[in-house]
Amino acid sequence: MSLNFFDKLSQDLIELLNDGDDYNVIIEVENKKKSFTAHSNVLKFRSSYFRRELENIQPNENNIKIIIKSCISAQIFNVILQYIYGGIVDLENCETRFIYDLMLAADEFELDELTNKLETLLIETKSSWLKTHFSFIYHFIFSRKDFKKLKNFCNDIIVKYPNLIFDSNDFTSLKESALISLIKRNDLQIEEIKIWDYVIKWGIAQTSTLPTNLDDWTKENFLTLKATLQQCLPHIRYFHLSGIEVLDKIKPYKRILDKQLWNDIDQHLIAPERPISLVTELPTRSEKSFSAIISEEHAAEISTWIDRKTTAYTLTNIPYKFELILRGTQDGFAPQTFWDICHGHACTVVLVKVKGTDEIIGGYNPLTWDKNTDGKWIETKDSFIFSLKNGDIQNSILSRVKTTQLAVLNRSKNDQIKGGPYFADFWMYSGKSDFTLNDCCRSFHWYCEKPIRSLSSSYFSIINYEVFKIVRKTI
Template identity: 75%
Template structure:
C-alpha cells in the first residue's frame, strides 16, 4: 500500500518557488522587462529543455545562471513555473488566446503532458474560437510536429471547405506537411484536376529559380519542380482524371511525373485491357458539405431562451410576457469574452457601430446575471460624451439563488449611455453612472472593477442587492445584436 500526499508536496514546492533566498537561476522574459528566479535542479529534472539550456550556460560572478526568453510574456511564464513546481495550471478567467499561446510555450519547453492537455481542452471546449481564428492556427500548427489532434481538427474542416486554405492569398506559404496531409485525404471536397492546379501553383512558388514562361523551362527546371513536389505527386488520383484534363493540364508538366505513371494514365486510350502496374488510389468521396453543426452549441453560454424571451418583452415594453414560441427577435452573438477576449478594446473593436445590443455579464462567485440594453450605436469616436436614449435599460435576471428578475429603465435620457475616446484602454460599455465595465489591468476579468451602483443615479433603481459590494469580477460576458425575425 502507498500513501500519497501530493497536495502538500505541491504546496511545499510552490513555497520553494516563492523563496527568494536559495535560487541559482534567473529567467528573463518579455524583452528582459520581467524576470523570475528558480532552482536549477528543479528545472533540469522537470524539463529536458531546461536541462540542455542550463548545461550550456556559464554562471555569473554570483554563481547565477541567466536564461533569456525575450518573446515569452511574464503572465505565461508565471503559469509555466507554477506548473513546473506545483503541477498546477489555473486557467480560470483566461482568454482562449492565452490558453493557445500557453500550449505553444509548453510545447517549446517540451512539457508534453501539459501541451497535450491544453490541446485537448481547446478542441473540446473552444471549438468556436478555433474556427474564428482558423487561418492563424492552421498555418502555424503544421510548423510544429506535436499537435496531431489540432491538425486533424483543422483538416476535418478544410476537406469540407477547401477554399478556407486553397483560395487564400497565403496558400503558397502553407507548410509542405499541411498540404500533404490534405492530399492524403480521400474526403477532400475538390475536383482532382483543381487539386493538381493548386499543387503546381504551390510547387512553383517554392521553386524560385523557375522561368515565368513554361515554354522557357529546361530539363533542369522540370527536375527542380519534381524535387519540390516529390511528397505531393504520389497522392494525386491520376486515374480518375478525364482524357481532356490529362491532355490540357497534366501533359504540359509530364516531365515531373515518373515515366511509368505518365505512360499508364494514357494507356486507357490505346490499350484499355492492359493491366496497370502503378498504384491506383481510390476516387475522393463526396460528402455533405456542412461545417461541424453550431446547433449543438447554445446561442449563449450565460442566458437561456427564457431569459431571451424576458429581455425581448422589456425591449417592446409589453405587459404580457413573450413565450418561447413567440419571441420576435433573434439574439445574434457579436462577442463572447471567453472566445474573443476580455480586453475593453475588444468590446469596441467588435461592437462599434452596432445598434440595438444587449450586454450580458456572469458575475464571479454568485448566481447573478446582469446586463443592459442599448438601442443606440456603440462607438468610441468621442471624448467623454453622453448619448441620449429613451429606451435603454439595465437588468438582473432570475437565476439559481436569484429569485426574481429586475429591470431598471433609464430615468434621465440625457445621461443614458456614456462613450469614451479611442485612447481610453480601460472602459467597456457604460450605462449612465449606474452600470459599467472597467479594468485597471485592461482585462475586465482580472480585477474587481466592474460596477453596479447600490443607489439609483440615472436609472430607476439598483439591479443588485444593497448588501453586496458595488464592485465585482466576472466569469464571462456576451454582447448580442437584437434583430427582428422576418417570419
C-alpha cells in the same frame, strides 16, 4: 496500500518557488523586463528543455545561471513556473488567445503533459475561436512538429471547406507538410484536377527562377519543379481524371512525372480495362467518412464481436453496413433526442467519444429501443460494451454481459429527459439534459465481464456520440 498527499506536496513546492531563497537560476523574460528565480534541480527534472539549457550555461560569479527568454511574456512564464513546481494551471477568466499562447510556450519548454492538455482543451471548448482565427493557426501549427490533434482538427475542417486554404492569398506560403497532409486525405472534397492545379501552383511559387511562360521552360526547369514536388506528386489520383483533363492539364507537365507513371496514364486513357503496372493505385476520394468517431478498422472489430468470430474480419470482408441513425454534433446532445430518433430500431451500436481523453467507448444492443415503456430491462446474452483502440489506448476491450436479464434498459418516459442509452455497465446521463455539459455519463463493473475503462473516475462527459444500425450486407 498507498497513501497519496499530492496536494500538500504541490503546496510546499509552490512555497519553495515563492520563497526566493536558495535559488541558483534566474530566467529573464519579456525583453529582460521581468525576471524569475528558480532551482536548477526542479527545472531540469521537470523539463528536458531546461536540462539542456542549464548544462550549456556557465554560472556567474555568484554561482547563478541566467537563462534569457525575451519573447515569452511574464504572465505566461509565471503560469509555466506554477505548473513546473506545483502541477497547477489556473485558467479561470483567461482569454482563449492566452490559452493558445500558453500551449505554444509549453511546447517550447517541452512540457508534453501540459501541451497535450491545453491542445485538447482548445479543441473541445474553444473550437469557435479556432475557426475564427483559422488561417493564422493553420499556417503556424504546421511550422511546428507537434500539435497532431490541432492539425487533424484543422484538416477535418478543410476537407469539407477546401477553399479556406487553397483559395487564400497565402496558399503558396503553406508548409510542404501541411500541403501533403491535405492532398493525401481520401475525404478531401475537391475535384482531383483542381488539386493538381493547386499543387502545380504551389510548386512553381517555391522556385522564383522558373519562366512565366511554360513554352520557355527547359529540361532543367522541369527537373527543378519535379524535385520540389517529389513528395506531393504520389498523392494525385491520376487514374480518376478524364481524358480531357489529362490532355489539358497533366500532359503539359508530363516531364515532372516518372516515365512509367506517364506511360500508365497514357495506357489507361486508351485501354482503361487493362491493368496498370503500378503496384498500388490510390482510391477515389470519398466525400466523407461514414463516422466522425470510428474507422473502418473499428467497424471490422465490432462486427467480429457481434458474430462472435475467433478470426477477426478484415476491411474487405466486413459483413455489415453501419447505417447512421444519430450523430450528436448534427442532432444534438439532449437525452430525449436519443429516444425520439432511435425508438423502434434494433441491432444498434452506440459510440461515445469521451471528453478530455482519446477514449472511444460504446455498447451493442441486439434488441429494440422502446421509448414507450415505464422503464423495463430487456434480457439478451448478445449485448456487450467495449472500448476501442485509439490514440494512447493500446488495445480494445470487449466486455460481454454476464447478468443477461439486466442487459439493456429501456428507460421510463420521465427518465428520458435526463437519461440516454443504458447498457448493463455503461449509461449516458445528464442532469442538464445535454451529455456534453456535465460529467454524468458513467461506466462501471457490475454485470459485464470486465471494466472497459481504466481511469480512476467512472464518471465522464462526452464531445460526440453516434448511433448506428447494423445491417447485414446483401450479396
